[in-house]
Amino acid sequence: MTDIREVSVDELRHLVSDRAMSGETMLLNMGPQHPSTHGVLRLLLELDGEVVVNVIPDIGFLHTGVEKTAESKNYQQAEVMTDRLDYLNPMGNNLTYCLAVEKLTELDVPPRAQAIRVILAELQRISSHLLWLGTSALDLGAMSMFLYCFRERELVLNIFELVSGQRMMTTFIRPGGLWRDVPVEFEATVRDFLKAMPRRIKEYDDLLEKNEIFLDRTKGIGILTKEDCFQYGLSGPVIRGSGVAHDLRKKQPYSGYDLYDFDIPTHPEGDVYARYRVRVEEMTQSLRIIEQALNKLPYGPVRSNNRKYVPPPRSEIGVSMEALIHHFKLWTEGFTPPAGHVYVATESPRGELGVYMESDGTARPYRVHLVTPTFVNLQAVPVMSRKHYIADLIGIVGSIDIVLGDADR
Amino acid sequence: MGLEQKAGNMGIVTTSLEKAVNWSRTNAMWPMLFGLACCAIEMMSAQAADYDMSRFGMELMRASPRQSDLMIVAGRVSRKMAPVVRKLYDQMPAPKWVIAMGDCASCGGIFNNYAILQGVDEIVPVDVYVAGCPPRPEALIHGVLTLHEKVRKEKIKDWA
Amino acid sequence: MSEHLQNTITRIQARNHVEVEEFRGEYTVFVDPEKIQTFMLELRDQHDFNICMDVTAVDYYPQETPRFHVIYQLYSMQHNVRLQVRTRIDGNHPKLDTVQGIYASANWKEREVYDLFGIHFTGHPDLRRMVMPEDWVGQASILMKS
Numbered sequence: 001m002t003d004i005r006e007v008s009v010d011e012l013r014h015l016v017s018d019r020a021m022s023g024e025t026m027l028l029n030m031g032p033q034h035p036s037t038h039g040v041l042r043l044l045l046e047l048d049g050e051v052v053v054n055v056i057p058d059i060g061f062l063h064t065g066v067e068k069t070a071e072s073k074n075y076q077q078a079e080v081m082t083d084r085l086d087y088l089n090p091m092g093n094n095l096t097y098c099l100a101v102e103k104l105t106e107l108d109v110p111p112r113a114q115a116i117r118v119i120l121a122e123l124q125r126i127s128s129h130l131l132w133l134g135t136s137a138l139d140l141g142a143m144s145m146f147l148y149c150f151r152e153r154e155l156v157l158n159i160f161e162l163v164s165g166q167r168m169m170t171t172f173i174r175p176g177g178l179w180r181d182v183p184v185e186f187e188a189t190v191r192d193f194l195k196a197m198p199r200r201i202k203e204y205d206d207l208l209e210k211n212e213i214f215l216d217r218t219k220g221i222g223i224l225t226k227e228d229c230f231q232y233g234l235s236g237p238v239i240r241g242s243g244v245a246h247d248l249r250k251k252q253p254y255s256g257y258d259l260y261d262f263d264i265p266t267h268p269e270g271d272v273y274a275r276y277r278v279r280v281e282e283m284t285q286s287l288r289i290i291e292q293a294l295n296k297l298p299y300g301p302v303r304s305n306n307r308k309y310v311p312p313p314r315s316e317i318g319v320s321m322e323a324l325i326h327h328f329k330l331w332t333e334g335f336t337p338p339a340g341h342v343y344v345a346t347e348s349p350r351g352e353l354g355v356y357m358e359s360d361g362t363a364r365p366y367r368v369h370l371v372t373p374t375f376v377n378l379q380a381v382p383v384m385s386r387k388h389y390i391a392d393l394i395g396i397v398g399s400i401d402i403v404l405g406d407a408d409r
Numbered sequence: 410m411g412l413e414q415k416a417g418n419m420g421i422v423t424t425s426l427e428k429a430v431n432w433s434r435t436n437a438m439w440p441m442l443f444g445l446a447c448c449a450i451e452m453m454s455a456q457a458a459d460y461d462m463s464r465f466g467m468e469l470m471r472a473s474p475r476q477s478d479l480m481i482v483a484g485r486v487s488r489k490m491a492p493v494v495r496k497l498y499d500q501m502p503a504p505k506w507v508i509a510m511g512d513c514a515s516c517g518g519i520f521n522n523y524a525i526l527q528g529v530d531e532i533v534p535v536d537v538y539v540a541g542c543p544p545r546p547e548a549l550i551h552g553v554l555t556l557h558e559k560v561r562k563e564k565i566k567d568w569a
Numbered sequence: 570m571s572e573h574l575q576n577t578i579t580r581i582q583a584r585n586h587v588e589v590e591e592f593r594g595e596y597t598v599f600v601d602p603e604k605i606q607t608f609m610l611e612l613r614d615q616h617d618f619n620i621c622m623d624v625t626a627v628d629y630y631p632q633e634t635p636r637f638h639v640i641y642q643l644y645s646m647q648h649n650v651r652l653q654v655r656t657r658i659d660g661n662h663p664k665l666d667t668v669q670g671i672y673a674s675a676n677w678k679e680r681e682v683y684d685l686f687g688i689h690f691t692g693h694p695d696l697r698r699m700v701m702p703e704d705w706v707g708q709a710s711i712l713m714k715s
Binding site: 014015059060063065067068103104106230231232233234244246251252340341342343345352354356358366367369371375376378379408409 | 592593595597619620621622623625627640642646649651653672673674676677681685694695698699700701702711712
Binding site: 032033034035039040060061062063064065066068069080081084087088131134135146147148150151153154157167168169404405408 | 442447474484487490493521522523542543
């Protein structure tokens with residue numbers, strides 16, 4: 001065990017106001033182990049009584065070194081780590097990573113694979129929003145929401161388990177398509193989910209919309225203006241809660257999102273309540289996308305036929321010499337994309353998730369950098385929480401849907 | 410429970426102190442509300458409606474280490490977090506137990522690099538390791554039940 | 570290439586001598602490190618690149634002599650286009666002017682680059698380690714290539 005490092009207030013002089021130096025305001029440490037920081041976020045608070053003067057977030061308690069480790073793995077192996085970054089959005093992370101690899105190698109993805117990717121990514125968005133709804137309502141004192149939301153989240157996880165054999169970290173989306181085709185029960189299971197879900201969403205509305213405490217603790221709290229959003233580069237439900245209709249699924253469609261008809265829910269208030277409404281309405285929109293994708297789910301292969309980058313199906317390996325060689329080469333050496341760099345961004349449940357990938361022509365990525373929404377959105381917490389009570393800080397931090405694995409990488 | 414038949418109407422049960430203490434310890438083992446990464450989400454699933462850990466009397470998560478007996482290290486522990494985890498462990502009152510939930514907490518998992526502790530047993534003594542990335546909620550419940558079995562076998566002479 | 574991006578690049582090139590690179594439909598502009606602040610200000614105010622999505626760096630040791638590239642990902646909400654700005658800086662006491670006064674989002678991103686690459690951003694108000702422990706004593710800058 002290392003010695004405890006003593007920090008004097010002088011080291012923080014540039015971060016806190018002069019009043020803290022004279023002891024007029026109080027410096028309080030919150031986290032990293034605190035039940036409402038959703039993981040391991042540390043906030044250094046400067047308080048004037050109960051009122052927040054300043055918040056200094058400290059992240060990195062879950063720093064995983066993914067970017068460095070990816071440099072020593074080949075492209076297929078590095079994908080496994082992207083699941084565990086934003087652990088509420090593994091499918092979306094896989095999708096972003098695969099889109100980057102596909103852009104680098106100019107791989108085409110068959111339409112069936114694209115449609116299934118969209119279905120899975122939207123299911124993941126619903127499950128992520130459900131978890132957010134459950135936990136942040138729990139933070140604000142609505143205990144039963146947690147139990148209801150997890151009930152529906154299990155339905156989504158069951159679908160993931162059906163298609164991939166894993167509940168959370170699936171690595172189901174691979175460069176060039178999918179790991180394998182979905183089983184026959186997939187469509188019926190998703191349709192059952194689609195049928196059940198709208199009534200459940202109404203249940204959440206009934207539980208929260210008439211809950212005076214919840215409304216009092218969310219309306220008018222943590223207001224963000226449009227200008228702040230642009231300055232801090234915010235994205236996702238946070239920016240849509242401030243009235244900016246910005247959604248990468250619409251603006252820069254990927255994986256065939258332009259084929260589907262959906263709206264971008266926005267609310268102009270910019271407070272915690274607006275962000276909550278945006279997320280709940282997004283779930284309904286996600287259901288719409290899933291239904292459309294399921295209705296016109298095309299038949300065909302789910303993996304690209306480019307054998308330089310995508311392994312052949314199992315059935316070919318037994319009968320074709322070339323297939324065996326390709327398979328062997330791909331799983332021992334990996335593939336070598338041309339040298340260059342790409343930046344691909346998708347709309348994760350929290351905002352813009354970007355992958356900057358640089359290849360030097362070898363089988364291992366030269367640099368993988370992940371631009372993660374939580375990291376960006378967390379920067380706005382001091383702006384949102386100034387002059388609010390410390391109890392409202394819980395709601396504000398919850399409202400940007402922080403996932404610390406996403407922030408620290 | 411079958412206890413009534415055994416005890417009859419006398420209202421007295423004879424047992425050894427060891428058994429009585431271990432029984433009470435296993436039946437009121439309060440975990441600390443403390444999640445790190447992906448496994449924390451599965452830990453939450455385990456407490457939610459579908460898996461419902463409270464069936465086994467282990468749902469009462471305490472946010473304060475002073476009130477808890479069991480630390481479930483759910484997720485990867487980074488070098489920055491390690492002193493904090495150790496401090497939390499030191500703050501827990503004895504008797505205390507540790508479950509390393511998931512591959513990252515058990516052995517570093519897929520993250521063999523500069524930032525992640527290669528197993529939380531580098532800093533705290535671990536009683537039960539639960540495998541999986543992340544383990545299913547059933548696996549966590551099994552891990553806690555395994556710990557209960559271990560606690561039931563503890564001897565008075567080892568407590569001192 | 571979108572019209573706005575085309576116009577931006579022609580106007581930038583008319584005024585400064587910048588290299589422009591294209592790969593897979595993405596445009597990259599190379600800027601001198603001394604000019605980074607004025608250049609970013611110009612992009613923000615005159616060409617509507619109002620969002621800085623990301624600041625990161627890449628280390629090209631040993632194959633290139635100014636070993637670091639600092640990379641800015643800019644996005645224009647109005648025109649829905651992206652532009653990558655790169656600048657080359659030397660590995661010997663690497664330093665660069667901060668752009669956090671122009672884009673507030675660069676504040677933490679620059680701290681992260683400082684933490685993981687050891688690049689000093691002059692004028693940054695709060696240049697502390699971002700993700701590593703403050704008393705970290707291992708290899709000073711983790712993402713450097715040895």
